[in-house]
Amino acid sequence: MNEIPTRFNFNVIEPQWCQYWEDHKVFHGHAAPEKKPYSIVIPPPNVTGILHMGHALNNTLQDILIRYKRMRGFETCWMPGTDHAGIATQNVVERQLAKEGKTRYDIGREQMLQRLWAWKDQYGGTIINQLKKLGSSCDWDRTRFTMDADYSEAVKEVFVRLYDKGLIYRGKHIINWCPRCQTALSDEEAEHREQQGALYYIRYPLKGRPGTHLTVATTRPETMLGDTGVAVHPDDERYKNFIGQKVVLPILQREIPVVADAFVNPAFGTGAVKVTPAHDPNDFAMGTRHHLDPINILHPNGVLNENAGDFAGLDRFEAREAIIETLKELKLLEKVESHTHAVGHCYRCHTVVEPYLSQQWFVKMAPLAQPALQAVLDGKITFTPDRWTKVYLNWMENIRDWCISRQIWWGHRIPVWYCQNCKEGENIIVAKTEPKICPRCQSSQLVQEEDVLDTWFSSWLWPFATFGWPPQKGNDREGKDNEETLRYFYPTNALFTASEIIFFWVARMIMAGLEFMGEIPFSDVYIHGTVRDAQGRKMSKSLGNAIDPLEIIKEYGADALRFSLIINSGQDLYISKEKFEIGRNFANKIWNASRLILTHIPEHQRQPECWMTMTPGQLDLPSRWIISRFYSTLDEISKAIETFRFSEAESLLYEFFWRNFCDWYLEINKTNFSDPVISSIVFFLMEQSIHLTHPFMPFVTEEIHSQIKKEAGPLAVQSWPESRREWISQDAEKDMQILIDIITQLRNIKAQWQIKPGQAIDCILASEDPKQLTLLKTNAAVIQAAIKINTLTFSQEFPNVKGQATGLVDKTTFSVPLSGIIDVQEEKKQIVQQLQDIQKFITNLSQRLGSGAFIQKAPADVVQKERERLIDFQNKKQELEKLLNSLD
RNA sequence: GGGCGCAUAGCUCAGCUGGUUAGAGCGCUGCCCUCACAUGGCAGAGGUCGAAGGUUCGAGUCCUUCUGUGCCCACCA
Numbered sequence: 027m028n029e030i031p032t033r034f035n036f037n038v039i040e041p042q043w044c045q046y047w048e049d050h051k052v053f054h055g056h057a058a059p060e061k062k063p064y065s066i067v068i069p070p071p072n073v074t075g076i077l078h079m080g081h082a083l084n085n086t087l088q089d090i091l092i093r094y095k096r097m098r099g100f101e102t103c104w105m106p107g108t109d110h111a112g113i114a115t116q117n118v119v120e121r122q123l124a125k126e127g128k129t130r131y132d133i134g135r136e137q138m139l140q141r142l143w144a145w146k147d148q149y150g151g152t153i154i155n156q157l158k159k160l161g162s163s164c165d166w167d168r169t170r171f172t173m174d175a176d177y178s179e180a181v182k183e184v185f186v187r188l189y190d191k192g193l194i195y196r197g198k199h200i201i202n203w204c205p206r207c208q209t210a211l212s213d214e215e216a217e218h219r220e221q222q223g224a225l226y227y228i229r230y231p232l233k234g235r236p237g238t239h240l241t242v243a244t245t246r247p248e249t250m251l252g253d254t255g256v257a258v259h260p261d262d263e264r265y266k267n268f269i270g271q272k273v274v275l276p277i278l279q280r281e282i283p284v285v286a287d288a289f290v291n292p293a294f295g296t297g298a299v300k301v302t303p304a305h306d307p308n309d310f311a312m313g314t315r316h317h318l319d320p321i322n323i324l325h326p327n328g329v330l331n332e333n334a335g336d337f338a339g340l341d342r343f344e345a346r347e348a349i350i351e352t353l354k355e356l357k358l359l360e361k362v363e364s365h366t367h368a369v370g371h372c373y374r375c376h377t378v379v380e381p382y383l384s385q386q387w388f389v390k391m392a393p394l395a396q397p398a399l400q401a402v403l404d405g406k407i408t409f410t411p412d413r414w415t416k417v418y419l420n421w422m423e424n425i426r427d428w429c430i431s432r433q434i435w436w437g438h439r440i441p442v443w444y445c446q447n448c449k450e451g452e453n454i455i456v457a458k459t460e461p462k463i464c465p466r467c468q469s470s471q472l473v474q475e476e477d478v479l480d481t482w483f484s485s486w487l488w489p490f491a492t493f494g495w496p497p498q499k500g501n502d503r504e505g506k507d508n509e510e511t512l513r514y515f516y517p518t519n520a521l522f523t524a525s526e527i528i529f530f531w532v533a534r535m536i537m538a539g540l541e542f543m544g545e546i547p548f549s550d551v552y553i554h555g556t557v558r559d560a561q562g563r564k565m566s567k568s569l570g571n572a573i574d575p576l577e578i579i580k581e582y583g584a585d586a587l588r589f590s591l592i593i594n595s596g597q598d599l600y601i602s603k604e605k606f607e608i609g610r611n612f613a614n615k616i617w618n619a620s621r622l623i624l625t626h627i628p629e630h631q632r633q634p635e636c637w638m639t640m641t642p643g644q645l646d647l648p649s650r651w652i653i654s655r656f657y658s659t660l661d662e663i664s665k666a667i668e669t670f671r672f673s674e675a676e677s678l679l680y681e682f683f684w685r686n687f688c689d690w691y692l693e694i695n696k697t698n699f700s701d702p703v704i705s706s707i708v709f710f711l712m713e714q715s716i717h718l719t720h721p722f723m724p725f726v727t728e729e730i731h732s733q734i735k736k737e738a739g740p741l742a743v744q745s746w747p748e749s750r751r752e753w754i755s756q757d758a759e760k761d762m763q764i765l766i767d768i769i770t771q772l773r774n775i776k777a778q779w780q781i782k783p784g785q786a787i788d789c790i791l792a793s794e795d796p797k798q799l800t801l802l803k804t805n806a807a808v809i810q811a812a813i814k815i816n817t818l819t820f821s822q823e824f825p826n827v828k829g830q831a832t833g834l835v836d837k838t839t840f841s842v843p844l845s846g847i848i849d850v851q852e853e854k855k856q857i858v859q860q861l862q863d864i865q866k867f868i869t870n871l872s873q874r875l876g877s878g879a880f881i882q883k884a885p886a887d888v889v890q891k892e893r894e895r896l897i898d899f900q901n902k903k904q905e906l907e908k909l910l911n912s913l914d
Numbered sequence: 915g916g917g918c919g920c921a922u923a924g925c926u927c928a929g930c931u932g933g934u935u936a937g938a939g940c941g942c943u944g945c946c947c948u949c950a951c952a953u954g955g956c957a958g959a960g961g962u963c964g965a966a967g968g969u970u971c972g973a974g975u976c977c978u979u980c981u982g983u984g985c986c987c988a989c990c991a
Contacts, residue, residue: 622950777957880971
């Protein structure tokens with residue numbers, strides 16, 4: 027009989043789970059009864075990715091929702107895939123090369139791309155497999171990659187369309203430059219971090235006035251080599267006389283003008299600013315206004331170039347030290363103040379980025395942002411939690427142009443060719459396919475742009491490019507026309523992501539969706555928290571505080587990982603290893619409850635009709651109660667999932683299954699399985715609970731389901747339980763609560779007076795309320811199933827037995843004769859304490875009800891409720907006094 | 915400099931539009947290896963809801979200020 031192991035251990039049956047996805051090719055296009063689409067936009071992980079807790083949380087949330095919708099009969103689509111992650115992937119392969127002592131320039135673009143593709147082919151599936159282990163029920167055979175051939179077509183299409191619309195331009199601007207990755211970055215890709223730095227005060231001698239100087243303050247003294255001016259505020263009295271004069275740039279001895287510009291803040295530093303147009307965006311703007319030429323002093327790798335004079339060849343930070351030394355020697359360093367400021371870092375390699383003047387491609391964002399802003403204002407797209415709406419709107423309102431060119435090789439090469447024969451500025455040809463000749467001069471000397479596009483320039487097309495946009499005559503996987511499938515699932519329904527992705531991706535997808543599809547890409551954006559360690563630090567490889575989800579899966583099981591993560595996910599999650607015990611224990615409870623039921627209830631007793639054809643009145647109280655609990659829990663869980671309150675849904679499930687079903691219903695009835703009605707209810711609730719649990723814990727539930735009804739196919743495509751309000755009964759829940767309270771108090775008496783669990787007691791239950799007395803009598807068996815009792819007697823009057831332990835529940839008093847065992851004084855003390863507590867409530871309530879303001883202003887039903895409560899308390903007080911007197 | 919969160923039991927958090935005696939998990943204490951589960955069962959202890967004002971018949975819940983704490987954005991060098 028006992029062939030089922032006592033532990034649900036993921037590892038024991040892991041081989042089966044490897045088979046899981048093969049067996050369960052059910053996650054799309056199954057016979058969805060409603061034929062209504064429901065789709066989720068997955069944040070495609072980096073192809074270099076390795077599953078971390080953030081992925082686990084993100085994907086579990088999505089999986090709960092998609093499994094729920096699938097069970098509700100929707101035709102679901104959850105398209106998985108990976109992002110080519112330009113810089114990240116190239117970095118990985120460059121590190122490989124470095125081990126061979128080579129750089130990408132040594133092997134050239136062609137070979138480098140070959141190696142990149144080879145790497146992708148070998149390791150690109152890692153994260154996908156890991157998501158499978160987590161249980162993500164994606165449409166796996168739709169798996170996409172942002173550099174798939176047709177996806178690349180979409181990227182080119184978008185570039186050409188935006189260019190033709192005048193929304194893409196090329197220009198020389200200050201951008202964020204990563205000297206390690208040697209590429210431009212967008213503003214979002216430069217992470218600003220507060221840093222303790224220094225403010226250096228440097229003297230710039232005035233030309234022709236020996237002994238006088240102007241002092242400027244800077245945090246990056248090495249950039250002085252690129253200075254072409256000094257600016258002061260036009261109204262600054264201190265410097266009025268200097269405007270129009272020249273200062274001599276120390277070290278390089280370049281003569282540069284002093285200009286007046288309202289941008290300068292007189293209160294900061296000395297009120298005089300060095301102007302370095304090539305290395306600071308503000309300075310660039312000022313330089314343009316005052317015709318100060320930019321001088322670039324840096325090589326792309328952060329080493330100073332020939333414009334740096336003697337400092338050429340030094341790294342930028344070495345140069346900083348060297349220049350400070352030199353200025354000290356020249357007695358031109360006035361002072362150094364410590365200064366905290368935000369410094370930009372490359373989001374891929376964490377190197378300090380440089381503001382750098384260079385020729386790049388940009389997208390003009392304001393026209394795209396306008397409709398995206400409006401869609402959210404109009405409520406077509408909602409953020410959960412709501413506060414992120416503001417963050418989104420604020421960014422959209424202050425949007426800046428997007429630098430989309432990257433000086434790397436891994437990515438979509440910009441579809442631009444330059445004619446060698448035409449004039450600079452007129453030589454640009456933008457086309458989806460390589461042009462043979464220049465349309466202007468017919469020359470065939472064309473050279474393609476070297477740069478590739480920002481990875482996010484492909485990611486922002488994900489919700490529609492994955493379906494093969496723009497639609498082509500080619501068929502999609504199901505033999506349908508691309509466009510049909512695209513239009514069926516687009517706009518999608520939900521997007522789950524972390525807050526740091528709102529700007530990178532969410533906002534841009536909304537813009538792209540509206541621009542190219544003419545419709546929002548999704549209606550609900552759910553922003554989840556960040557997974558942190560127990561100390562609240564972000565989990566990261568470099569900190570070494572990361573908990574590996576795969577290790578948790580091995581040790582606790584994927585269900586445990588999923589359940590524990592979600593139940594802990596209010597805002598940010600503070601996770602330590604022990605946190606996963608809750609999920610493991612719950613999975614174990616489910617497993618063992620099913621084991622009990624499956625081994626004790628034979629198949630012929632599993633028919634739900636046995637009880638479902640009955641009326642509530644024909645069932646005993648515990649059954650009415652547990653059925654009521656089940657159906658109200660069902661409704662609450664459905665509602666919680668629909669409103670994105672996932673951790674609440676899990677709490678409800680936990681409470682019902684463990685605290686109600688296992689602790690009470692099974693405990694009361696586990697010796698009654700021969701009763702056909704009881705066994706039919708037990709089995710039904712077990713089976714339906716497995717359905718309810720499935721979105722949260724797919725593995726254990728799928729396994730149990732296969733033991734029950736393998737022939738019905740996977741649980742993943744069974745139906746969500748049907749709501750049945752008519753079985754929800756407040757009365758049943760209230761009456762059962764009385765029984766539960768009595769049993770608990772009786773057990774408490776036993777525990778308090780150290781009566782062994784196996785030892786029986788006598789008990790007299792008394793109530794003057796005939797209805798309650800009937801309730802007790804009818805359910806005597808329930809009480810006796812829960813606690814060992816010799817003789818259980820009922821009475822209208824409270825008995826006065828010497829040496830009794832007593833108690834009061836609702837309108838019932840009870841007495842347990844324990845003469846010689848209990849301490850009467852202690853017993854009295856407890857009742858006196860209860861009386862005191864009740865007196866407090868009575869005083870409070872009488873006061874409230876005595877106040878005219880309350881009676882007048884509070885709603886009638888509240889007043890009525892309070893009146894009833896007062897009477898209740900007064901009755902209780904009387905009963906307790908009776909108990910107290912009986913002890914004398 | 916702007917914006918957004920959070921502060922409730924020893925720990926981690928629930929508490930949705932203000933209305934019974936503020937809940938859960940972990941941890942803790944005591945008793946149980948009872949034939950599904952010790953990854954278990956039973957019982958219990960533990961909170962003046964960060965501080966001070968205010969609105970209200972009524973505040974953990976709304977408003978103001980403060981304190982502590984975390985995050986995001988920003989071109990003051």
